[in-house]
Amino acid sequence: MLQGPRHFVVVGGGLAGLASATWLSEAGARVTLLERRGSLGGRTISMPLPVVDDVPDNGQHVFASGYENVFHYLDSVGTREHVRFPGKMGYRFAGGDVVSASFHNADAFLRRVPGITLRDRMGAMLATVRLLAQSLRQPADLDAITATEWFERLGMPRSVQRALWDGITIGLTGDKPDLSAAKPLADLMAVGAKQAVKLRTPISIGYPTVDLDTLYLAGARRVFAERGVDVRYRAVVRSIDVEDGAVTGVTLADGERVAADAVICAVPVWDIKGLLDQVPGHEAIYRAVDVLQPVPIVSVNLYLDRSIGMQEWGEVLYDSLGVLEQVWDRQKMHGRRPDKNYLYSTTVSASYELIGMSNDEITQTQMEILRRYYPEARDAQVVHSHVVRMAKSTITQHRGSDGARPGVETSVRGLALAGDWLQTGWTITMEGACQSAARAVEHLLGADGVRDEAGGPTVTLAS
Ligand SMILES: Cc1cc2nc3c(=O)[nH]c(=O)nc-3n(C[C@H](O)[C@H](O)[C@H](O)COP(=O)(O)OP(=O)(O)OC[C@H]3O[C@@H](n4cnc5c(N)ncnc54)[C@H](O)[C@@H]3O)c2cc1C
The missing domain is CATH 1.10.405 (Guanine Nucleotide Dissociation Inhibitor; domain 1)
Known part of the structure; x- marks a missing residue:
């Protein structure tokens, strides 16, 4: 538990920052979380859509059965019950033939x-x-x-x-x-x-049975309120400040200084340049920006006037790669009641071609494919189409990229990095983000407590 007035600043309110702030506060630390946007969640967010009175996600996020740290985070914020592993998915052929397989x-x-x-x-x-x-x-x-x-x-x-x-x-x-x-x-x-x-x-592959805000943010907000974590929105960090080899705090874009005894910098790779200029060896970290390039994902939340007759919660469409790869049935996944319409979400990963098209073109392409694969979609009408283009979704893991990922530790005392792009032995995923957070927190707190300048223990990890 906290025995001194140690203050931790976490920069970035995506999954890595949320997990860092949660676990630091769990250990009894005083925490300030600084997020550049007006809301938390980073790349895992829901988006209110008043026109259909719904809150769809920015894109389907699935879980691999090997994930551990994401589940540790969900345990910490009390929402783990909202992830389900049904053990199988559908593989669908043009014309409608479908196989359920694991x-x-x-x-x-x-x-x-x-x-x-x-x-x-x-x-x-x-x-x-x-x-x-x-x-x-x-x-x-x-x-x-x-x-x-x-x-x-x-x-x-x-x-x-x-x-x-x-x-x-x-x-x-x-x-x-x-x-x-x-x-x-x-x-x-x-x-x-x-x-x-x-x-x-x-x-196997699992999925959230609720929207991403309920999964990742609702519990975090409750935990932060209980533990007094100070969340500051529209707080754009411009630099991490270093003196005599130790971190002293951060400076915001408007010039305000926020002093800190320790900092976790949890921004994506494409936002890191400039923040670490005072960190010796930052050039090697910045080199990752050239190697780890963003990969686009286009997702479409299609509100239709009828069911398209999906057999499984998620179906992979055979031989449609690059145009529409997976379809998700929100009725089956979220227990959504189709009172007014049916919601199907589609995903195209690595959508280098699609991302440049107009919303209408994207919707048309997706509907053409649905009609080809789902006989019941032939006469379906689109009630509303919500196209989400995320040009920066995941990150290239091309040849040589593994060696370009820096570790969470830095040359500066009291400064650690977190985020999906860091070297954790894991791929660039939600699990990578949470795993880097676990490592950053562990590094700063130390396995059995951080020592202050006088050598006494100041913070110990809660068991
Ligand atoms: C559509 C889509 C589908 C995906 N599907 C999957 C999937 O199925 N499975 C999976 O595991 N992963 C998936 N991912 C990847 C996953 O979402 C990311 O790996 C993960 O969310 C990254 O979290 P992060 O905290 O590292 O970064 P982010 O979520 O990007 O968070 C970083 C935060 O830092 C803030 N920030 C940046 N600069 C500053 C600054 N200067 N000052 C203050 N704040 C700053 C940003 O605003 C942001 O909130 C998907 C991503 C997308 C977009």
């Missing part, structure tokens, strides 16, 4: 894909065993080759790559398999496999 019985899906022979499926099984083995004991060059090159090396039949693994790669790394390095995919498979053994549950 990771460990993907063969059920492959059996239905036209052109995939028995020989391909046997080859795929062997290649998948090799893939899991190499994920657990990784060859040294996985950060130097693309996912596609890795599949070829593993002997994954091209037909199975196209039908299954290209989509899995986009889903897990957020980028195209011929661009994404093999390493982030291998890392995710390794953690998923280890967790599956530890928890005795198969590798």
Whole structure:
């Protein structure tokens, strides 16, 4: 518990900043959270839509079964019950044929894909065993080759790559398999496999049963109010201030100084330049900005006048990559009552082509695809279409990117970094953001308490 007036400033109110502020306050620290925008949540937010009296998300966020630190955060703010792992998803073909399958019985899906022979499926099984083995004991060059090159090396039949693994790669790394390095995919498979053994549950994908604000913010706001965390909105930090090798606080864009004994800087990679100019060695951190480029995601919340007859909560559309990749049934996921309309959300990751189109063009493209894959969508009318273009959604994990990610520790006493882009051994995801926060907090508090200048313990971690 806090024994001295130590003051921690957290810069950035996305998941990494929220988790940092939550865990620091849990340990008894005095915390100020500075967020540049008028609201918290960063890249995981809901958006009020008065025209349909709804609060959809900025894009579907799914959970891999290997995530741990995100769940620790949800436990801390009391909302873990709102994540569900149903164990399977739908794979849908044009015309409406659909298979429900899980990771460990993907063969059920492959059996239905036209052109995939028995020989391909046997080859795929062997290649998948090799893939899991190499994920657990990784060859040294996985950060130097693309996912596609890795599949070829593993002997994954091209037909199975196209039908299954290209989509899995986009889903897990957020980028195209011929661009994404093999390493982030291998890392995710390794953690998923280890967790599956530890928890005795198969590798699977989960989803929130509530909107992202309820999941991530409602509990945090309650915890912050109870513990007196001072949240300041529209507080744009311009620099982290350093004197004699130790952090002294931050300066805001309007010139105000906020003094601090320790700072966690939890801004995205594209906002880091300029903030750390006083930190010795900041050039190496800034180099990450050139390597870790933003990847766009286009999501559309489609309010329709009728059900399109989805079989599963989420369905991957076979052979539609790049135009519409997944469809999410908000009625099934959120228990939403379709009194006035039905809400389906669509996701296109790595949407380099789509992002430049107009809202009408995007909506039209998505509806054309829905009509092709869902017979019940043929006559469906769009009540409202809410297009969310996030040019900066996830981050490229191309060849060599793993080595460009800096760690959470800095050369300055009392200063740590957090955010999904930092080196945690995890890919650039919500889990990466929370994991970096856990490491930053642990680093600043120390495993058994931070020592003040006189050497006495000032803060100890609450158990
Ligand atoms: C549409 C979409 C879908 C996604 N899907 C998934 C998914 O399915 N699974 C998954 O794991 N991940 C997914 N992600 C990625 C995930 O959302 C991010 O990895 C994670 O939210 C990043 O959190 P963060 O705290 O590191 O950064 P951010 O959420 O970007 O937060 C950083 C905060 O810092 C603030 N800030 C910046 N500069 C300053 C400054 N100078 N002063 C004060 N404040 C500042 C920003 O305003 C922001 O609030 C998705 C992202 C998007 C956009």
